[in-house]
Amino acid sequence: MTPGSNLPLSAVRVAVDVTAPVRLDVSGLLLAANGKVRSDDDFVFYNQPSGPGVTHSAAAGGGDTITVDTAAVPDGIEKIVVTASPDAPGATFAGTEPTGTVRNADDGSVLATFTPPQLGPETALVVVEIYRRNGAWKVRAVGQGYANGLAGIATDFGVSVEEPAAPAAAPQAPPAPPAPQAPPAPAGQWGPPAGAPTPVAPPAAAAPAPGSGKINLDKGRxxxxxxxxxxxxxxxxxxxxxxxxxxxxxxxxxxxxxxxxxxxxxxxxxxxxxxxxxxxxxxxxxxxxxxxxxxxxxxxxxxxxxxxxxxxxxxxxxxxxxxxxxxxxxxxxxxxxxxxxxxxxxxxxxxxxxxxxxxxxxxxxxxxxxxxxxxxxxxxxxxxxxxxxxxxxxxxxxxxxxxx
Known part of the structure; x- marks a missing residue:
């Protein structure tokens, strides 16, 4: 397959193997018509290996597999996006050619393969999507790269990335002048983004520390x-x-x-x-x-x-x-x-x-x-x-x- 091309699926249960010369983290996101997950339960990866009609497992020949049972996918789900990123911290896809192989999950026969071209500084990638069109299921080759890792993809598709909760104030404690915040503890792969916003004087709005996860415009400038x-x-x-x-x-x-x-x-x-x-x-x-x-x-x-x-x-x-x-x-x-x-x-x-x-x-x-x-x-x-x-x-x- 080439980027943007699509094929009808001849199997009800399909498996998408994503392999590369390096270890990858592979995930699947179940997206509704608005292009977002309904909840974090629609995000399937190694720490949450099952969702509605979608499962994550290790591929027999190396790599990871996202298996989609199209008959079990809820009616409100329009597509399942299969993503990947290098497992090594800070690694990019430069010099790496990941391949997505779509198989009949019941007999193992290959339905399609796709190797995204011209990868470089990307740290995460949407490989393929399994999508519903007029009651039938298809697969589309995507190959869209991201520079901010799988956490960036997850945020784009509506997976919540919670900020650390502020510590509770001591009861009846007198107010104290604000002190500089200590750097936050490193976040897990899908935990809070490193570098929570630091309050500053108006009119500048809060922004995360360098290297932190994405923010949006909801808090102003x-x-x-x-x-x-x-x-x-x-x-x-x-x-x-x-x-x-x-x-x-x-x-x-x-x-x-x-x-x-x-x-x-x-x-x-x-x-x-x-x-x-x-x-x-x-x-x-x-x-x-x-x-x-x-x-x-x-x-x-x-x-x-x-x-x-x-x-x-x-x-x-x-x-x-x-x-x-x-x-x-x-x-x-x-x-x-x-x-x-x-x-x-x-x-x-x-x-x-x-x-x-x-x-x-x-x-x-x-x-x-x-x-x-x-x-x-x-x-x-x-x-x-x-x-x-x-x-x-x-x-x-x-x-x-x-x-x-």
Whole structure:
């Protein structure tokens, strides 16, 4: 099978073996029509090996198996998604070719095989899905990678990831000034996310510590640190309206102007560039992405350049956007102060997410942030803050593709 292809299932009970040269953690999620699990009972993995019509077991030839008895799957379940991630902490799929083999669970005959192509920095993967269509069951090859592990997939599909409960206050204890929080204990694979939010003074909203699990927009504005991710979901619904990425900077030395250029590069699922929007091309993708125009000095308050993205109007082949800033005149980012990017609701002007660069390097380009469309249809924003040597957006394409 190839990515996106599907086949009808000729067996009532099917087994999906996922194998690789390295040890994998394999799971199955039962999804309703809204693309979410009904409860955590619909998440099947090695620590919870059975669910309604779905079981997890070790494959006879190595790897893990998710077995689906389509006759026993509840009526409200539309699909079963089979996922995998490397067992070793922090490992990616680079150099690894996992294979999903779909078999008749009763006689062992092979119905289909699928090896996702071009894997690299992904730490988790949706391999295949078994889905119901007009009363019949089919299998679809997916191959959608994630950068934040199986916990990220679980969160996207509605598995609850609970935050640690706050300790109870001592009775009748006088109020005390807040103290810095100690780092939380490491979380289990499906336990609380490492790095619970730390309260800060308004107006900045709480954000998890570096390396922690995803958060959403329900608590208001999110301040990201490098490599942190926020899911663009508010009130349980994905944000699909127009958003504006504002990018700003100030000269590090008074009286010295600095000319930086903000751009966005649109990528497809194969990490191939589809188009880029910059000061020389102010509109792309039929107007779904628009640039505000060039700022030549960086002087003045507020965003220096802004790029508006209508998320709901992006073509389906666009799965990733990387926002970059370059110094066309060759000035280094060590001459820049207060570089930042912020995501706003384009209609209300409400600031949703902010990322401030806390350090600079004597280089001419920086990847500020990326927006990634998830398999569930939601978008995620991840703060990057990665410096490279490039004076134009053209030179940013390869490093941006690697950052997806």
């Amino acid at each position: 999110v301040s990201l640190q490098k490599n942190q991710t926020v899911s663009l979901v508010k009130g349980g619904s994905p944000l699909l309206s127009s958003v504006k990425m504002g990018l700003g900077w100030e000269p590090a030395f008074r009286g010295k102007s600095i000319d930086l250029d903000a751009s966005v590069i649109a990528f497809g699922p194969d990490r191939k560039k589809i188009d880029n929007c910059f000061f020389g091309k102010l509109m792309i993708l039929g107007g779904a992405i628009q640039h505000s125009g060039d700022n030549l000095t960086g002087e003045g308050a507020g965003d220096d350049e802004a790029i508006t993205v209508h998320l709901g109007g992006l073509p389906p082949e666009v799965t990733g956007l990387v926002f970059v800033v370059n110094s066309f005149t060759g000035q280094k980012f060590s001459d820049v102060a207060k570089a930042y990017c912020r995501l706003l609701d384009a209609q209300s002007g409400e600031e949703l997410v902010r990322f401030d660069l806390t350090h600079a390097e004597p280089r001419t380009g920086v990847m500020m942030a990326k927006l990634i469309r998830q398999f569930s249809g939601e978008w995620e924003m991840t703060a990057l803050g990665e410096f490279v040597d490039s004076r134009t957006v053209r030179g940013m394409v390869k490093p941006a593709a690697k950052a997806l």
